[in-house]
Amino acid sequence: MEYFDEAELWSREHIEETQVIRLRNTLARVRQCEFYRTRLDEAGIGPDTIRHPDDVRKIPFTTKQDLRSQYPTGLLCVPQSEIVRMHCSSGTTGSPVAICHTKNDINSWADLMARSMFMVGVRKEDVFQNMSGYGLFTGGLGIHFGAERIGCMTIPAGAGNSRRQIKLALDFHTTVAHILPSYALILGQHLQEMGMDPREFPLRIAVVGAEPYSEEYRHRIEDMFNMKVYNSYGLSEMNGPGVGFECLLQNGLHLWEDAYIPEIVNPETGEPVPDGEVGELVMTCLCREGMPILRYRTRDLTRFLPGECACGRHHRRMDRILGRADDMFIIKGVNIYPMQVEQVIMTFPEVGQNYLILLENDGIGDVMRVQIEVREECFVEDMRVLHNLQKAIAMRLRDEILVTPKVELVESNSLPRSEGKAVRLRDERAKK
Ligand code: ADP
Ligand code: ZN
Helix, strand or coil: CCCCCHHHHCCHHHHHHHEEEEHHHHHHHHHHHHHHHHHHHHHCCCHHHCHHHHHHHCCEEHHHHHHHHCCCCCCCCCCCCEEEEECCCCCCCCCCCCCEEEHHHHHHHHHHHHHHHHHHHCCCEEEEEEECCCCHHHHHHHHHHHHHHHHEEEEEECCCCHHHHHHHHHHHCCCCEEHHHHHHHHHHHHHHHHCCCHHHHHCCEEEEHHHHCCCHHHHHHHHHCCEEEEEEEEEEHHHCCCEEEEECCCCCCCECCHHHHEEEEECCCCCCCCCCEEEEEEEHHHECCCCCCCCCEEEECCCCCCCCCCCCCCCCEECCEEHHHCCCECCEEEEEEEEEEHHHCCCCCHHHHEEEEEEEECCCHHHHHHHEEEEEHHHCCCHHHHHHHHHHHHHHHHHHHHHEHHHHEECCHHHHHHHHCCEEEEEHHHHH
């Protein structure tokens, strides 16, 4: 197997021995900040508590609220002069948190990112175009440094501006891109509108992440561009991208366990769930100097995939993210995630790029509406055809989520678009 970093090949035993050593070092390091020192002393935890990676469970959780309470620099474990960069989370779910990195932190992050992209076949001969936002968002510089580390010619194109993206990609023959799932289909449509076939576009690989998307959605992007799409997972609190990444087999995301200890817990009780069961991902940094974070409650829902991956790497795999705990909505007593809706509607070939779930209260009860863009060529069909499509989608949704939503078919490009992460759900029930 070709690899970028020897750590990819480590055995389970070697991974676990290293985790113990690195977790102990991290527990010693976090004593530099008052927040963790107090918290760990109260719980009676020190480096010696850790004899096995599972001993991580003895450490108290860190929540987003904790990080906010320590904003901006309360969690620093080195003098501020050692910090070379800071990033913030996108703030999708509230006020931001800041994460500060030392030179070594930036270095090991770039290594993790390079390892991830190398794993799916990115090589120095590739031209890499980063189509995600730069600035505080980690999908910009985080992935950028990884691509440079591999040696790719790296184009920091930034988000949006399809015309410029297309020109750059054609002029420099871009073979690999980092792109948000919601933007990938928009870009393809733009190419079509310009009279080009996205399948003729030079891209061969796309690294796609930063927001949840379904397997059906992946297939759409792959088919549209005739390229491979690999799922990339990360979060600012754990650096950013480079935390979990699919290998060539596209069968779950390997979590880099030499750099993190992942756990999946029941979000209500905080207890570990059995392997294969869905729960909340909890992550501990093992290598970070500037701002190590212990047992971070990501709010992201997924499950460990059982068994070893056929690629030969022993780093555990997680399933694609089902959604954020915060995205779950309850309607008529049923818990639903936007991804369940996406999974169903994207299997209909008539369905276009974009959709929006609206929750309202009509004075009598809660109403769920799903607005779905329909491909232009289908929208000109006669009313009866559209009506049947509407009914078919509503029925398939009812089978999946046990609630019958009002399905509304709308014209292509008519739903609002965001430059960053897509907004899939609007809950207006509280406003009445
Ligand atoms: P914010 O939480 O403000 O969006 P980040 O920019 O740090 O901040 O984004 C991290 C979050 O993005 C993750 O916690 C997760 O919810 C989501 N995310 C990142 N990558 C993926 C992915 N491949 N699939 C699903 N969700 C993802
Ligand atoms: Zn694998």
